Amino acid sequence: MKKEKILKKIEKHYAEKLYGRLTRKKGGFEGITTGFILDKSADFILIQETDEFRILGYQIIPIKTIKHVRYNKNDKTYERILKAEGLLPELKYKIDLKDWNSICKGIKKTELTIISECEHPKLNFFCVGQLKQVNEKSISIRYFNAQGILDKENTKHKFEDITKLSFDDRYANVFSKYLTEK
Numbered sequence: 001m002k003k004e005k006i007l008k009k010i011e012k013h014y015a016e017k018l019y020g021r022l023t024r025k026k027g028g029f030e031g032i033t034t035g036f037i038l039d040k041s042a043d044f045i046l047i048q049e050t051d052e053f054r055i056l057g058y059q060i061i062p063i064k065t066i067k068h069v070r071y072n073k074n075d076k077t078y079e080r081i082l083k084a085e086g087l088l089p090e091l092k093y094k095i096d097l098k099d100w101n102s103i104c105k106g107i108k109k110t111e112l113t114i115i116s117e118c119e120h121p122k123l124n125f126f127c128v129g130q131l132k133q134v135n136e137k138s139i140s141i142r143y144f145n146a147q148g149i150l151d152k153e154n155t156k157h158k159f160e161d162i163t164k165l166s167f168d169d170r171y172a173n174v175f176s177k178y179l180t181e182k
Contacts, residue, residue, distance in 0.1 A: 001068045009069035010045060013037045017089075019050070019079035023068035024061060026163050029119040033059060033164075036089040041097035048089035049166075050078075055087050057169030060095070060103055065163055092168065100159035104134040107165070113172040116141060118161040127155050128172050148179045 001009075013020045014037045022033045035056070039046040043063055049056040082088065095106040107114060108131045115128045116139065132154050133140040140154035166172070 006063070006066055006069055009071070010037060010040060010063065010066070013069065013071070014040050014045075018071055019075050019082065021070040021075055022047070022061070022066050023070070024065045024119075024163065025067045026065050026118075027120040027122065029121055029124075029163070030067075031119055033061065035059075038089055038091040039095070039097060043099065044097040044103065046091075046095060046097060048091070050082065050087075050089075053078075053082060053085065053087065055082075055089055057166055057172070058093070060097070060165045062163065100139075100162065101134060101136065103165065104131060104139050107131060107167050108134055110167065112167045113169075113176040114141065115164075115166040115169060115172055116157045116162055117164045117166075118157070119163045120161070123161055125157065125161075127157060128175070129155070130176070144175070144179050148175060149182055150179050152182055 017036060019036055024031050024033060033047060033049060035047045035049040037045050037047050045061050045063060047059050049059055093110055096102040113129060114131050118125045127141050127143050129141040129143040131139060132142050138156050138158045140156050143151045143155045
């Protein structure tokens, strides 16, 4: 899908609060994100993700990684059911989506646990933890592993590598209540 068409569809989904299915790609990675676009800028969208008729957390995605925006009969049916069930998205946080620096500073103020991901197959990182520092070109996260053990050192992620940044996510919020030190 051409960039102009993607931008038009993003605008339509945002303005009309439509459910959407986004195909994202970076290098050899291709993935799907579904949900409602609640905010946007020239370079980023903030989407509230959905899965199996549940409204999940928020994700910030660079527009340049979006290769297709879908809204077909299946998506319209899913959206209709979500609305009938009273499961509408809600923007709880106003995040400045100008660039990664302003995004991360805004999220840091919430003090919520984040998930930073690079889904490119050669890099492929997933880091969950407290956002500790926002630098000019990167962030530092106090990572915790799948056993809830915090690393002693912060993990650094360059903005240019991040394909998705999630926050106020059930997995991260619940897990972060049960962390232990190494």
